[in-house]
Amino acid sequence: MKKRFLHKVLIILTLCLFALEKEGFSQLLINAQLRTRTEFRDGQGTLPLPHQTPSVFTSQRTRLNIGYGMEKLRLFTSIQDIRVWGQDASTISNIDGNKLFLHEAWGEIVFNDTTYFKTFKNVSLKLGRQELVYDDERLLGGLNWLQQGRRHDAAVLKFAKGTWTADLGAAFNQQRELKNTGNLYYGVPGTQIATDSANVAAPAGTNFIGTMYKSMQFLYISKEIGFSKATFLLFKDDFQKPIAGGKFTKGTNSRVTVGGNIFGTLMRKHKIDASFFYQGNKDKLGNKMDAYMASLSTMFAIDRKLSLGLGGDYLSGNNTTKSGEVNHRFDPLYGTPHKFWGYMDYFYVADAYGVQGNVSRNPGLIDLFLKSRYKLKDNLLLSLDVHEFYAGNKVADETAPGKTLDSRLGTEFDFVLNYNFTKQIGIEAGYSLMLGTNTLDRLKRGGNQGAIAATANVPYINKRNNGNWAYLMITIRPDLLGQINDKLASLVKSVDGLRKDVDTLNQPK
Amino acid sequence: MKNLLNKIGVTFLLAIVLFTLPSVTNAPASEPKEKHSVIKLGFIPLTDCSPIVMAKEYGLFKKYGVEVEVSKEASWANVRDKILTGELDGAHCLFGMPFSVYTGIGGKAGSEMKIAMILNVNGQAITLSKDFCGKVGFKQINKVSPAISEKTKSKEVIVAATFPGGTHDIWMRNWLAVAGVNQNSVKQITIPPPQMVANMKVGNMDAFCVGEPWNGVAVKQGVGFTQIATQDMWKDHPEKALVVNKKFSEERREDLKKVMMAIIEACKLLDKAGNRKQSASIIGKVSYVNAPSDVIDNRLAGIYDLGCDQGQEVYKDYMFFHKNGSVNYPRKAHGIWFMAQYVRFGLLDAAPDYKAIADKLILQDLYKEVAAEMKIPIPADDMKPFSLTFDKTVFDPSNPEAYLKVCKK
Numbered sequence A: 001m002k003k004r005f006l007h008k009v010l011i012i013l014t015l016c017l018f019a020l021e022k023e024g025f026s027q028l029l030i031n032a033q034l035r036t037r038t039e040f041r042d043g044q045g046t047l048p049l050p051h052q053t054p055s056v057f058t059s060q061r062t063r064l065n066i067g068y069g070m071e072k073l074r075l076f077t078s079i080q081d082i083r084v085w086g087q088d089a090s091t092i093s094n095i096d097g098n099k100l101f102l103h104e105a106w107g108e109i110v111f112n113d114t115t116y117f118k119t120f121k122n123v124s125l126k127l128g129r130q131e132l133v134y135d136d137e138r139l140l141g142g143l144n145w146l147q148q149g150r151r152h153d154a155a156v157l158k159f160a161k162g163t164w165t166a167d168l169g170a171a172f173n174q175q176r177e178l179k180n181t182g183n184l185y186y187g188v189p190g191t192q193i194a195t196d197s198a199n200v201a202a203p204a205g206t207n208f209i210g211t212m213y214k215s216m217q218f219l220y221i222s223k224e225i226g227f228s229k230a231t232f233l234l235f236k237d238d239f240q241k242p243i244a245g246g247k248f249t250k251g252t253n254s255r256v257t258v259g260g261n262i263f264g265t266l267m268r269k270h271k272i273d274a275s276f277f278y279q280g281n282k283d284k285l286g287n288k289m290d291a292y293m294a295s296l297s298t299m300f301a302i303d304r305k306l307s308l309g310l311g312g313d314y315l316s317g318n319n320t321t322k323s324g325e326v327n328h329r330f331d332p333l334y335g336t337p338h339k340f341w342g343y344m345d346y347f348y349v350a351d352a353y354g355v356q357g358n359v360s361r362n363p364g365l366i367d368l369f370l371k372s373r374y375k376l377k378d379n380l381l382l383s384l385d386v387h388e389f390y391a392g393n394k395v396a397d398e399t400a401p402g403k404t405l406d407s408r409l410g411t412e413f414d415f416v417l418n419y420n421f422t423k424q425i426g427i428e429a430g431y432s433l434m435l436g437t438n439t440l441d442r443l444k445r446g447g448n449q450g451a452i453a454a455t456a457n458v459p460y461i462n463k464r465n466n467g468n469w470a471y472l473m474i475t476i477r478p479d480l481l482g483q484i485n486d487k488l489a490s491l492v493k494s495v496d497g498l499r500k501d502v503d504t505l506n507q508p509k
Numbered sequence B: 001m002k003n004l005l006n007k008i009g010v011t012f013l014l015a016i017v018l019f020t021l022p023s024v025t026n027a028p029a030s031e032p033k034e035k036h037s038v039i040k041l042g043f044i045p046l047t048d049c050s051p052i053v054m055a056k057e058y059g060l061f062k063k064y065g066v067e068v069e070v071s072k073e074a075s076w077a078n079v080r081d082k083i084l085t086g087e088l089d090g091a092h093c094l095f096g097m098p099f100s101v102y103t104g105i106g107g108k109a110g111s112e113m114k115i116a117m118i119l120n121v122n123g124q125a126i127t128l129s130k131d132f133c134g135k136v137g138f139k140q141i142n143k144v145s146p147a148i149s150e151k152t153k154s155k156e157v158i159v160a161a162t163f164p165g166g167t168h169d170i171w172m173r174n175w176l177a178v179a180g181v182n183q184n185s186v187k188q189i190t191i192p193p194p195q196m197v198a199n200m201k202v203g204n205m206d207a208f209c210v211g212e213p214w215n216g217v218a219v220k221q222g223v224g225f226t227q228i229a230t231q232d233m234w235k236d237h238p239e240k241a242l243v244v245n246k247k248f249s250e251e252r253r254e255d256l257k258k259v260m261m262a263i264i265e266a267c268k269l270l271d272k273a274g275n276r277k278q279s280a281s282i283i284g285k286v287s288y289v290n291a292p293s294d295v296i297d298n299r300l301a302g303i304y305d306l307g308c309d310q311g312q313e314v315y316k317d318y319m320f321f322h323k324n325g326s327v328n329y330p331r332k333a334h335g336i337w338f339m340a341q342y343v344r345f346g347l348l349d350a351a352p353d354y355k356a357i358a359d360k361l362i363l364q365d366l367y368k369e370v371a372a373e374m375k376i377p378i379p380a381d382d383m384k385p386f387s388l389t390f391d392k393t394v395f396d397p398s399n400p401e402a403y404l405k406v407c408k409k
Helices: A002-025 A438-443 A447-456 A480-506 B002-025 B047-057 B076-085 B097-102 B141-152 B167-179 B193-201 B214-220 B246-251 B253-271 B273-283 B293-300 B332-344 B354-361 B364-373 B400-406
Strands: A028-042 A055-070 A073-084 A100-110 A122-130 A152-161 A164-172 A191-193 A199-201 A215-225 A228-243 A247-266 A270-282 A288-301 A306-315 A365-377 A380-391 A408-422 A425-436 A466-476 B038-043 B067-072 B090-094 B113-118 B124-129 B158-161 B187-190 B207-211 B224-229 B240-245 B303-305 B312-314
Touching (some): A215 B273, A288 A365, A425 A438, B038 B047, B038 B253, B047 B090, B047 B253, B097 B113, B113 B364, B124 B193, B158 B167, B167 B207, B193 B207, B193 B214, B214 B303, B246 B253, B293 B303, B332 B400
Parallel strands (some): B158 B207
Antiparallel strands (some): A028 A055, A028 A466, A100 A122, A122 A152, A191 A199, A247 A270, A380 A408, B303 B312
């Protein structure tokens, strides 16, 4: 009898230990992501030239995420590897680039325990490499679409009280560990891989392309009002002052962006969002900045399956018929442009946009759009967006000095099918079509073609007036720890069962 | 010697087990305290346990000067027994349970469980198994009877609720009645809320009525779909209540008032949309509801993924916890309505003394004192005739017999 009892107790103890480990595991997060995207490109990002043939390739992102939380601390690391199938030089070569790197690695020190009601719901300091994701990711986002994603090396102090949140962030970038002196920051990378061939100099750019900021500071405040939210952002990024020859000198040019969003809800079912941001002080080259962006978008739930939305964005740009020292080109900072100005990424992404491909002679953008979402099944979502693009300012006709081109840029159709095969496997297929105009053709002449035409008076080669792009993306995201937790949860149930058995054995007969 | 070693071993191991088990199965164990001072409140893993859990998590019990332990319970029967024996001083409880127990349907007749206040309105639903996909749609009440009749040809249709005479039992019976399904043509069983989805998954039932998040979880797991939410049946119906032990309510009246104040403050916080996401992540933890926080959060916000390719319904009338006090006021009319339902559906053979029971079990005066101290208005609608949203038969709490003569059975 006693042996049997002891045996039971031993089993319970063993299971208890497992259960306690589960308590520990519940603070631990381990998941992974493997995402492949096969793309057919025949005019993605820019209109193709007549002689160009479409390309097909598969890129892959592999991520391993590990997080751990305890009473006053949270830690998170995301290691990712990005490569195109077949891209490696060979299995033993090391000249294929540094594709394995840390996407995120941060620690968060929690000063207030969030589970207790104190003056603040949360006060914490998040330090290290991290994504800065705010609101709809228009200006600060993780750029998840891009396999590389987007991240910042920064420190962010976070506050939350009631329905208010406030984040105060700062970053200071340095080229490397310096011996004793010097703070010049050249940025990384200085070049990027061109769409079709060799490395090219990165446009003096935007959105993290080309030279990165030397330092930045921001303040973000949000207030939830019922099911609506109002937010405010003040963002200052400081760029090392450039001098001739691609070099830099002491000091920075600071750009200041300020504005806010209202994410409104009408009758619980309909959404109306409005944004306005102003950009001033100086651009990275030291020119005076005076630019702004305004957006209004809606999404109405027509019924339980169909939603339709209309909207428009305006991003100010320069009058390209004039030369001026004031830069009116609004830069959408470090957001996720793919989400907003067409899935084909013609604007505010890698491919140059501006007269002769010069981003400083960028006329801005007007985007009028219609969005629709239809839930065909619980796990199948169909979306169709139509964008009508216009230049936001006058576009100079360089072949006829003093004249301007029509401001209409073209129409883009984006068709996407999202299918969740299982909770952990998602399949996304998309097809996009750009019906471009001559003006779009002119504004997308980046790199050598634009330069040759302008300097050597060589006639432009007209590009095709349409671009096509299709993709198939498969995302596998196993929750590695979740499965262990499920097993342990069933063990906890067994503990309860055995405890009852022991109780029964102990009862006097 | 061997026996002695065994005894030492057993004692040692038992000591470890006793110290480790509470932290595994329940909320964090408290330090040893004076028995009298600690108030023990039970809850069932359901979204509407939020007022009690969040009052604890927000530190509101401490703020009002009472020490409260919260205890996760396995079933409503468990809650009933522990309240009656005093093992629990009070609990998150079905509003109908005290009437069901007192009238002998769900317990020993004459056993008194006291209703101190209402914790929430709305937020329950009826889930049908995926076998009914395409045969009955969301709120298509006219298609329920034909679908059940069709199903009955191949097997007995089983419907589940959580406690005899409890709210879910009565919502299920009303649904069947309004749909025109004979109550006796289906088998009605009782299952604890957290076990509903697992039981439907293995085919033990065809329909269930339960609180969230379990209807949402059934949809997420592809086990069933939401046929109707209870707010579609009766907008702002009383659902869970703070039910307390009789002796506790009498001997520690002031402490009970403090408990109620803390819970009312939590209710106020929970009604703010901005606080619900945080609440969802807290109550979703293993030690509380143990369900995906996204499901809890969505249904708490009135966003219902319906399942079976029916899309998403967004409610303006969803689970509320305070509404300037109109939620928390315990109405005797509602107690009388529940007892009339027992007569209507044959759970009671004869009409009970409706008013006397409601007076005995509902601590309306106590609530009024608390509300006055907290400057919360008292609604003036108690004992006035009302009707349900999906059944327009008027119920006059002063004359239940008239209602019973005309209502569908």
